[in-house]
Amino acid sequence: MRVVNRSGPRTADAGSERQHLTGRARRRQYGSIARHLACGWLLFASACSAPLQTPTPKAPIHLIRLPAGFQISEFARGLPGARSLTLGTAGTVFVGTRGRRVYAVRDADGDGFAELKWIIADELHSPNGVAFREGALYVAEISRVIRFADIERRLDAPPAATVVRADYPTSEHHGWKFIRFGPDGLLYVPVGAPCNVCQSDDRRFAAITRMDPEGKTVEVFAEGIRNTVGFDWHPVTGELWFTDNGRDQLGDDAPPDELNHAPTPGLHFGFPYCHGGDIPDPELGNATSCSQFRPPAQRLGAHVASLGMRFYRGTSFPAVHHGQVFIAEHGSWNRSTPSGYRIAEVRLEGNKAVSYAVFAEGWLQGADAWGRPVDIEILPDGSMLISDDKAGVLYRVAYAEEPPK
Numbered sequence: 001m002r003v004v005n006r007s008g009p010r011t012a013d014a015g016s017e018r019q020h021l022t023g024r025a026r027r028r029q030y031g032s033i034a035r036h037l038a039c040g041w042l043l044f045a046s047a048c049s050a051p052l053q054t055p056t057p058k059a060p061i062h063l064i065r066l067p068a069g070f071q072i073s074e075f076a077r078g079l080p081g082a083r084s085l086t087l088g089t090a091g092t093v094f095v096g097t098r099g100r101r102v103y104a105v106r107d108a109d110g111d112g113f114a115e116l117k118w119i120i121a122d123e124l125h126s127p128n129g130v131a132f133r134e135g136a137l138y139v140a141e142i143s144r145v146i147r148f149a150d151i152e153r154r155l156d157a158p159p160a161a162t163v164v165r166a167d168y169p170t171s172e173h174h175g176w177k178f179i180r181f182g183p184d185g186l187l188y189v190p191v192g193a194p195c196n197v198c199q200s201d202d203r204r205f206a207a208i209t210r211m212d213p214e215g216k217t218v219e220v221f222a223e224g225i226r227n228t229v230g231f232d233w234h235p236v237t238g239e240l241w242f243t244d245n246g247r248d249q250l251g252d253d254a255p256p257d258e259l260n261h262a263p264t265p266g267l268h269f270g271f272p273y274c275h276g277g278d279i280p281d282p283e284l285g286n287a288t289s290c291s292q293f294r295p296p297a298q299r300l301g302a303h304v305a306s307l308g309m310r311f312y313r314g315t316s317f318p319a320v321h322h323g324q325v326f327i328a329e330h331g332s333w334n335r336s337t338p339s340g341y342r343i344a345e346v347r348l349e350g351n352k353a354v355s356y357a358v359f360a361e362g363w364l365q366g367a368d369a370w371g372r373p374v375d376i377e378i379l380p381d382g383s384m385l386i387s388d389d390k391a392g393v394l395y396r397v398a399y400a401e402e403p404p405k
């Protein structure tokens, strides 16, 4: 099902944006033109005073602060609850949500704004996770992984999904999933802890599983992970790095969220016994030592809700960012002073994290956030997409030494 982004990009020349219109939208536009002409002749007709269409409120992106030389613009809008991102091979950006829909958008004319938008499915169960392989879109719901075959050639009439695997736990608590294919060709599927902090007999909880693309075999890859909603593989080593959200109710400043490194299968990252590498859980951590578990590579801010992360694989950003980790911090929900609501950058030297700094911020203004970053994806031109499930938009961050005129 195709729908159209009605408005152009939020730039100075937005009015000149060329739109690709489907039949229905074209009829709507022609209808609008007809009404304009009619109103020109019927100046006193009350019907003519109403706006022709209600514009979607635009995100106040002028509030976002970035390092010198970087620009941010809207890449796509009208995507309520936009969460995980993945790229097709024909230029489509797929967008999961925690509602019922999966979207696709495309910037067909290459001007930095996706003027095409489709709804791939709208009756799913928290389809947060999206991944792409060999022409197919994989979608993770709470307890299922499904697949839309040959999707980029069938965006106008998406096929029915086929079920890849339907036996993941049904717990809604941390049940929404981020998924990606690793360099080993396996689909990595995490299962969050079904609680704030707890033990479970089901080893799949608080773990990252992985499966073959047909879903025939599933195994646990890493354990002791409370809730990861973002991961990526190092562009040189091919090793997995992932974010993890720390437990609640240990105060405003503990425990830290985590950026973790899993170079081999079978590692345990501490949950629920040990948080942040050195904080024993007050209820469950007495019988174990934190030294038994793999500590985070980088401690992140407490309660920042670190979600999506990607290595920067492009070349259009300055060299200092190449191969570094960008993290979408969705923002705290119960900290007395809100934190997060920003994009952070962790720089590595080899496998060692050497800095953790803010890259983009401004979604939080005082105690109120108008937007919440969720996931990151790097486009082939080296620009960075960021999803925002509160504003319902995708942003595009690009680098240009000379600001656009």
Ligand SMILES: [Ca+2]
Binding pocket: 106, 107, 108, 109, 110, 111, 112, 113, 114, 115
């Ligand atoms: Ca465009």
Ligand SMILES: [Ca+2]
Binding pocket: 224, 244, 258, 269, 270, 271, 274, 275, 276, 277, 294, 295, 296
């Ligand atoms: Ca940990």
